[in-house]
Amino acid sequence: DSGVTQTPKHLITATGQRVTLRCSPRSGDLSVYWYQQSLDQGLQFLIQYYNGEERAKGNILERFSAQQFPDLHSELNLSSLELGDSALYFCASSVGASGRGNEQFFGPGTRLTVL
């Protein structure tokens, strides 16, 4: 158990819909990262927040957005869903924003299926 929690574990929805994925970081961690892993593909970095502020952005679609709240939990919002958005979505957290304290601890993931 990494200490990072993600809800829900599974999500099935239809094209065009909007969903929200939730992540609670490990106690004391200030950074939260979101990754997407499609079938048979590697982890794609989406976005990082550090202490409430956006820190780094990866290949995140405009239909996707995220935020980190004052209690440090984070939400990833996916809208106008397409079949290709079906994937595992992982959240990770770390103590720092960069450098030595950046070992990331991953949650169990949310499996999103778009029908």
Next chain:
Amino acid sequence: DAKTTQPPSMDCAEGRAANLPCNHSTISGNEYVYWYRQIHSQGPQYIIHGLKNNETNEMASLIITEDRKSSTLILPHATLRDTAVYYCIVSSNTNAGKSTFGDGTTLTVKP
């Protein structure tokens, strides 16, 4: 961030040492080498990281060459539960969020 190159797959006999190589020839001075592994579709698990010195923890050892252009992750006594995809990434001191996970190495530990 620097790119990494890893062999797509490796086999190892149970109980033997597994040595997983990683090439990061474009690594810059402020970039750390991190290793993670992912068992089936579980969340990736942090293993170890280093800057330029060799590192060891309860899971593995990390050997970084003197020129820092490559590294080797060593699992000293591989077990069947070590079968996983192993990712080597480099992460800068200033923009570590953009860690790039490549395809990794699929390590299969055989009885």
